[in-house]
Structure formats: C-alpha cells, structure tokens
Amino acid sequence: MSPRLPSNESSDDATTPLNCLRIVYDKWYHASTNLTQSDALRLSASWAVGAVTFPTCLGLLQKFVFAPLQISNSNLFANIFGMFAVAVSGVIASKVMGNAWNLAKDDESVVEAAETSFLESPETLFLVAGTSVSVFVLLRGKFSSVLPSDVLTPGAFGKVNLPASENYATTSKRLQLQVIGKKNGCHSCGSRHIQGEFIADHQPPLAIVKRKTSKTKHLLYRILKFFRKKTKYHPVQQKFYPQCNSCSNVQLTYLSAVSRGLKTPRHLVTHSLSLRLYHIFTPIPLLLASAYSFCTSED
Numbered sequence: 001m002s003p004r005l006p007s008n009e010s011s012d013d014a015t016t017p018l019n020c021l022r023i024v025y026d027k028w029y030h031a032s033t034n035l036t037q038s039d040a041l042r043l044s045a046s047w048a049v050g051a052v053t054f055p056t057c058l059g060l061l062q063k064f065v066f067a068p069l070q071i072s073n074s075n076l077f078a079n080i081f082g083m084f085a086v087a088v089s090g091v092i093a094s095k096v097m098g099n100a101w102n103l104a105k106d107d108e109s110v111v112e113a114a115e116t117s118f119l120e121s122p123e124t125l126f127l128v129a130g131t132s133v134s135v136f137v138l139l140r141g142k143f144s145s146v147l148p149s150d151v152l153t154p155g156a157f158g159k160v161n162l163p164a165s166e167n168y169a170t171t172s173k174r175l176q177l178q179v180i181g182k183k184n185g186c187h188s189c190g191s192r193h194i195q196g197e198f199i200a201d202h203q204p205p206l207a208i209v210k211r212k213t214s215k216t217k218h219l220l221y222r223i224l225k226f227f228r229k230k231t232k233y234h235p236v237q238q239k240f241y242p243q244c245n246s247c248s249n250v251q252l253t254y255l256s257a258v259s260r261g262l263k264t265p266r267h268l269v270t271h272s273l274s275l276r277l278y279h280i281f282t283p284i285p286l287l288l289a290s291a292y293s294f295c296t297s298e299d
Helices: 009-013 017-033 037-066 078-104 122-138 171-184 206-213 216-227 245-259 284-297
Strands: 199-203 239-243
Touching: 037 078, 078 122, 078 284, 122 284, 171 199, 171 239, 199 245, 206 245, 239 245
Parallel strands: none
Antiparallel strands: 199 239
16 A cells, blocks of 8 residues: 555644654554455555565566576676666556555545555655665565576575585585575575485586686696695685576586587576565555655645
8 A cells, every 4th residue: 555645734734854754654544543344455455466566577677688688696787787676676566556556446445545656756766766675685685686597606596505626515515405405495596396406516617617727827726736736726616506407407508518619508597486585575665655755745
C-alpha cells in the first residue's frame, strides 16, 4: 500500500517537518486501525505483486542486459552495475505495487487510493531507488550477486571457500564442500539441491593457471620454483568452491574450446531463480516516497 496522502484542511499545520511527519503518522495510523478484511486482502495481494516484480526485474536485467553485454560479477564495475539493477527494480516494483492496489480498490475502502504519479518526480524516484538499495544492503545483499556469474572466477554465491593446490581435492575437503554447497549453493548458479555431489572447483581453473605458468613470460616463476621447491611456491593462490555439474560443464566446454582454438562459447551463468533473503521486496521505499511527496506538497 502506498497512499499519497492528499492535502486537507488539517494539513495547514504542516509548516515544519515534524508537524508534517505527525500528520502523515496520524493518517497511516488511522488507516491501519480501520483496515477492513477486504483492505487487508488487497494490501497483501498488491504487496505480493510487488514481491514478484522485484526479483523478476533483477532476473530480466541479468539475462537480457548484462549477460549479452558480458557483464558479470567479476567485472571491475560489478558493484555499480548491480546497484543500478537493484535501484531500477525497486522503482518498478514500487510502482507496480501501487498500481495493483488501485486496481483492486473499491469505493467502500477506508484507505485512500495509492497515487503513484509522484514517482515521476526525479526527487521521489531517487528516494525510492536509494531506499531500495539501502534495504537490499540491510538484507545482506551484495550488488555483484545480482549479475551473471563468470565460471572462470568465483561466482556470485562464492561466499565460502577452502585452500586448494594444483592437486584434486582430498576426501576430507570434498566432504566439507558438500556442507558448504548445501548451505550456500553452487558458487556459480546458487543451486542448493542438485543431483549427485558438488564438484570441487578450482578457482582460478587449473587449465588457466597451467597455461599462464607455461608461457615464457613466466620464466621468473620457473626460476623461483627451481630454487624454492620446498616452499611450494605458486604464482596464483587457488581456492576450492562447490560447483554443480551443469556449471562445471559450462566451464569445461569453454576451456576445451579455448585449448583447441575453436570459437569460444559462453562462460557466463545466469541465476534468476536462485532467490535469497535480499530478493525480498518491502513497501518501505514507496511509503517513504509518499510521505516525502506529501510533506513537500504542503510547503
């Protein structure tokens, strides 16, 4: 519910921010205490529409904007792109929620209609966008996590890892990775429930590390390795992450094509259906924007 509180005779006192906030609070309190069962159902329905819209927008941006542009969670400006996606999705979800409330409202409702035209104002648009970003962060979301995952780097869900070497994971580490995978999901796509076991994925991949260390520009590495064999010197520090078979196949297909000099396929994985706590949509941005619009309209 996002009522833009219209002015009335009692709003003449809204000459200061405190008075304005008091009037807004009184109106919202009156609406909540007189909320009918029908209003509660409409409010729930409109919030549900907004709750579906927010992650849907994030998924559409991920699949049809960022993936075609090869913008992944490992991009240098991943946090900026991710923040943009969250802000845009928050604005769209807020407006959809307000429109859904209006469509479901009848004349007997005690709650005022939601006026979403104020969202066309640059100030309120920025307020909704900024509040959406703030709520996302409070729910422990990372902006890069709403972008596609690059299978050649730690993915959007790669929170926990284990130390790795050039060898395959030991039985002990594979068991630990199963626990990590069931809790956090595949580090690339976020899937928690998969067929079979999670794979111990080297990051960076072994093929890339070996190819880099085999080039003549790494002659210094070879010299140092010759003199420092006992210290197990490595030019790249690798980690183990849990990965599902599907994402592992994407990685293997890409690396195989590169090694044979073929046209390289995609190496980005989208994960629009892997929802987390930070995908929850709240009406807070719209409520703050409506309060701001009411207060500024009374100046």
